[in-house]
Amino acid sequence: MIDLHTHTNLSDGTDTPRELINLAMAQGITTLGISDHDTTSSWEEATNALRPGMDLVLGAEISCLTENEISVHMLGLLFDSENQALQDLLEESRDQRIPRLKKMVTLLNDAGITVSIDDVHSATPAGATVGRPHLADALVALGHVSSRGEAFTELLHNDSPYYVSHIAPTPVTAIAAIKAAGGVAVIAHPFASQRGKILSAQDFAPLVAAGLNGIEVDHRDQSASERDNLRAVARELGMVITGSSDYHGNGKINRLGEHLTSPQEWEKLEAMATARRVVRK
Structure with a gap:
């Protein structure tokens, strides 16, 4: 295997x-x-x-x-x-990941979905490469969505208004x-x-x-x-x-x-x- x-x-x-x-x-x-x-x-x-x-x-x-x-x-x-x-x-x-995530956090906040870059860092294990999944985990922790998968389906997918290249x-x-x-x-x-x-x-x-x-x-x-x-x-x-x-x-x-x-x-x-x-x- x-x-x-x-x-x-x-x-x-x-x-x-x-x-x-x-x-x-x-x-x-x-x-x-x-x-x-x-x-x-x-x-x-x-x-x-x-x-x-x-x-x-x-x-x-x-x-x-x-x-x-x-x-x-x-x-x-x-x-x-x-x-x-x-x-x-x-x-x-x-x-390049931190500036990108900060922009996504701003877009989410502008839409009334409250989350901070500190929340993202708190959801990121020590030494890990930070990315969208950790933003998803922060959104779960804050109660905006129920799972990482839901965060991507509803908010963080590539065609989302909150997505930043x-x-x-x-x-x-x-x-x-x-x-x-x-x-x-x-x-x-x-x-x-x-x-x-x-x-x-x-x-x-x-x-x-x-x-x-x-x-x-x-x-x-x-x-x-x-x-x-x-x-x-x-x-x-x-x-x-x-x-x-x-x-x-x-x-x-x-x-x-x-x-x-x-x-x-x-x-x-x-x-x-x-x-x-x-x-x-």
Whole structure:
């Protein structure tokens, strides 16, 4: 069982890295990928918690924007964490999150939905990459909504009047940085239309030219028809096809291991990194 896309409480998940490792091992996951948003801060604890019987694939999910402001998430896996250029890119992405959230807080307050940036910080675990999920948690704590999911459905989705776009690298820039750091790049849930604007099939050509390695096809936010269309795109372009849970603990309904990557596809993807960086004990 190979699940290459999960999150811990060092971004917007709710499990600590150690808790996630323990859960994955208990559920029979054989290869687990941890890709927190714009950070590698979970790597050390996850590595220390790992025990024999499961492989650990370390990475990060990089927040990107296309030139026409379509939000794209790029999974960077198996890269060298000591690569300063990539770490600088991740830091720049994190630094943009606070100004963005302050603008969203202002819009919510203007609409009579009272929340402060301090409330957001209070809802963010120590050391975590702050983001919209923590604003959602603050809204839950204040009684405006009943759950993080309701906050996104009603107030924080990409087409919401309270949504603020963020300054971020383009997908091509992110791919280049991942590849320069020796890793592999997989675009996450690119046809998930329920999240907002999505790429078209024609948009993949420059990503492939930049070095894109794979496409996350099997994901709960993509409908059956979207998965079928995306699988056809991936096959036509010669991309590795992945499936992942995008597990966030209690932060989302996604179940660990609900979508998986086949061993054959994972073998191809791992071989594309410049070094064997899978963690084993």
